[in-house]
Amino acid sequence: MDRVTTGQKIKLAIADCDIHPTPKSVPVEIYPYLSKRWQDYMETYGIIYRQGFPTGPAFPKGQPNAARRDSYPPAGGKPGSDLSFMQSQHLDPNNVQLGILNPLSCGQGVQNLDFSAAYCNAVNHWQIAEWTSKEPRLKASLMIPYEDPLASVKEIDLWGGDHNFAQILLLSRTAEPLGQRKYWPIFEAACRANLPVAVHAFGYGGAPVTGGGWPSFYIEEMVGHAENTQSLLTSMVFEGVFERFPTLKLILVEAGFAWLPALTWRLDKLWNRMRKEIPHVTRPPSELIRQQVWLTTQPMEEPEPREHLLDTIEWIGWEKLLFATDYPHWDFDEPSRALPIRVGKEQKEAFFLQNALELYGLK
Amino acid sequence: MARYVVASVTEILPGERKLVTVRGRPIVIFNLDGEYFGILDRCPHQGASLCKGRLVGLVDAPRPGEYSFCRKGEIIRCPWHGWEFDIRTGKSRCEPESIKATQYDVGVKRGSEVIDESYEAETFDVVIESDYVVVNV
Numbered sequence: 001m002d003r004v005t006t007g008q009k010i011k012l013a014i015a016d017c018d019i020h021p022t023p024k025s026v027p028v029e030i031y032p033y034l035s036k037r038w039q040d041y042m043e044t045y046g047i048i049y050r051q052g053f054p055t056g057p058a059f060p061k062g063q064p065n066a067a068r069r070d071s072y073p074p075a076g077g078k079p080g081s082d083l084s085f086m087q088s089q090h091l092d093p094n095n096v097q098l099g100i101l102n103p104l105s106c107g108q109g110v111q112n113l114d115f116s117a118a119y120c121n122a123v124n125h126w127q128i129a130e131w132t133s134k135e136p137r138l139k140a141s142l143m144i145p146y147e148d149p150l151a152s153v154k155e156i157d158l159w160g161g162d163h164n165f166a167q168i169l170l171l172s173r174t175a176e177p178l179g180q181r182k183y184w185p186i187f188e189a190a191c192r193a194n195l196p197v198a199v200h201a202f203g204y205g206g207a208p209v210t211g212g213g214w215p216s217f218y219i220e221e222m223v224g225h226a227e228n229t230q231s232l233l234t235s236m237v238f239e240g241v242f243e244r245f246p247t248l249k250l251i252l253v254e255a256g257f258a259w260l261p262a263l264t265w266r267l268d269k270l271w272n273r274m275r276k277e278i279p280h281v282t283r284p285p286s287e288l289i290r291q292q293v294w295l296t297t298q299p300m301e302e303p304e305p306r307e308h309l310l311d312t313i314e315w316i317g318w319e320k321l322l323f324a325t326d327y328p329h330w331d332f333d334e335p336s337r338a339l340p341i342r343v344g345k346e347q348k349e350a351f352f353l354q355n356a357l358e359l360y361g362l363k
Numbered sequence: 364m365a366r367y368v369v370a371s372v373t374e375i376l377p378g379e380r381k382l383v384t385v386r387g388r389p390i391v392i393f394n395l396d397g398e399y400f401g402i403l404d405r406c407p408h409q410g411a412s413l414c415k416g417r418l419v420g421l422v423d424a425p426r427p428g429e430y431s432f433c434r435k436g437e438i439i440r441c442p443w444h445g446w447e448f449d450i451r452t453g454k455s456r457c458e459p460e461s462i463k464a465t466q467y468d469v470g471v472k473r474g475s476e477v478i479d480e481s482y483e484a485e486t487f488d489v490v491i492e493s494d495y496v497v498v499n500v
Contacts, residue, residue: 063443068411068443069416330442330444331443331444332443332444333409334409334411334443336410337409
């Protein structure tokens, strides 16, 4: 982090732990890393996701392409597809010292598992070629075809130790609850590679987007992320994932955070009474979560009065939150306005940058 | 308060908008069927440029199941989080009394008036026979 300067009057340096890059053109930017066999498959059959709707997202988004309307590169192409525009619109003016790339709809959740593995591998090459090799502030996410744990482990072992990658990326809607043993080889490989596992909201598990079924409105899908993420975290706690893999670091991305205190209170209470069912969980869920789970901040809850946000963060722990904007998506949190309360310098620096540098081992 | 010429009327046609900078302030000027309105180009929520937003109408439901759509083209929707502001009043759709986009007084003046009343028009060659959009800041 040699770009961090101290003692100068500059805009607060931040880490942005959720930036979404998109290929300008799949044939131009992704095909070079896909074998002819999969290029041909894609041209013939397209990409079939594991979801009830055959193409496109299950719900319309708040803005077209889920993007800020001012994030379309002037030179053309989709939001998040042009590095120089990302630099001039976001990385430079917002003083982003560390940006974590989270490519979405880029090979994960694809129903043909061999294609999913090939596409994830291609996107890993693409992130280095088009992004991290050109912009040292950016780090890639290691894409894995997580519904095929053996192929995922192969991909993790292939790139383990490569400093272009800051984390392993999964999406939150998985085919089975994420703590189940099918996924354990992924967590084991993540520990071996010393990479945190980030779980970003959305995905293609095949189940409805809320526990109560398919809702009518996009606004309900937005709320459903918190619900879905609580389910996957509960599964990981009670399946004993954190105890089996004590060096595992889990990051929950874009699911909000204000729900976490209430969930841990509930988990602790039930764990106290029902330990007989899950004797392998020997420590209180709140303790496991405090030690091994981090959350990105966007979309930040905006309670009135605002001071409630401070209470919530204190219950979670100032060291557990990683600032994120979700650039270029429409629900972007503007760094200078996102935290609507005055906090101490140390807490502010931790929240906006230091927690991320520490977690990703970049201090 | 000073008065500024920001455009000739032919530059901002009905339904169109123009972003101008007056005394360092970005102001977006809208033409609503010949009436002009100006608001600060900063969303009061997180500061996005409202000029980049879409002009929409007001969708209302007096009661569940009954929908109305009115005031087409009079509501600016923020390009980020979709907050909606009435460009006639600056008031937000969700909290009209407490959250507002800052408004500026905008009008149309003949070139002759502009010259007589000493408007600031540094970037314009004001012609007496033409009409101009003016803003008070």
